Amino acid sequence: MVAAFDNLPKWAKIILALPFLDIVWVVYRLLRSVEKQNVLGIVLAVLLIFIGIPFLWLVDIITIILQDRVYWID
Numbered sequence: 525m526v527a528a529f530d531n532l533p534k535w536a537k538i539i540l541a542l543p544f545l546d547i548v549w550v551v552y553r554l555l556r557s558v559e560k561q562n563v564l565g566i567v568l569a570v571l572l573i574f575i576g577i578p579f580l581w582l583v584d585i586i587t588i589i590l591q592d593r594v595y596w597i598d
Contacts, residue, residue, distance in 0.1 A: 562598055
């Protein structure tokens with residue numbers, strides 16, 4: 525599933541990074557950390573699901589435009 529998100533076109537990634545749709549990228553971060561067995565990443569992703577960061581969607585859009593991926597700790 526992580527590879528499917530990685531292979532999306534840039535315009536689709538940006539649309540998924542818009543407010544209220546950005547939960548998709550939080551779940552992506554969780555799945556990516558689970559795939560790599562990164563315990564810290566799993567804990568942080570779960571916290572982001574429940575707490576959320578209001579500006580995270582903006583960070584995601586900027587990193588998608590500049591690097592064609594969302595920023596994460598792995």
